[in-house]
Amino acid sequence: MNRLFYVTLFVVSLFITNAHAKQQTGGQFKQLGNWQVHYIAFPSTFIQPDIARNYGLERSGYKGIINISILKNNSTKTAQTARLTGTAKNLLGNTQQLEFKEIVEGDAIYYLAQLDYNNEEIYRFNIEIQQGNQSQTLKFQQKFYVD
Incomplete structure (x- = not known):
């Protein structure tokens, strides 16, 4: 196996470990219907x-990444596929449409989108999650800092 595979596996394991730790402490996840939706937004320079390159993401001090994973809300917590659409709106009312990419690695499924931001800019996220006839809305807010 190549180095990129191991690096990617490491990043995913960090996210899963972080999501598990947050779950234990009441962190960044929300119960939405039959799902447990984990979310994180961070500067693209963190990767x-x-x-x-492998995921077609742009690294920049002015570009963020939104990472969302959806787990079935039962004892197995299995990853779920869904269709995600959404927007990010800053406090001035400027809106960016989010385009999510589905990433599947083994049993893990997560969705990535990017957005542009300025230093100390706050965005409010409104993300529609659809699976069959089931639909839920994830809302959260994040402040971004330029590196």
Whole structure:
């Protein structure tokens, strides 16, 4: 197996470990219907250049990444596929449409989108999650800082 695979696996394991830790402490996840939706938004410079290339992501001090995973809300917590659409709106009312990419690695499924931001800019996220005839809305807010 190549180095990129191991680096990617490491990043995913960090996210899963972080999501599990947050779950234990009441962190960044929301119960939405039959789902447990984990979410995180961070600067794109937090990921390594080879991983960004592998997923078609742009690294920049002015670009963020939104990472969402959806788990079935039962004892197995199995990853779920869904269709995600959404927007990010800053406090001035400027809106960016989010385009999510589905990433499947083994049993893990997560969705990535990018957005542009300025230093100390706050965005409010409104993300529709659809699976068959089931639909839920994830709402959260994040402040971004330029590196």
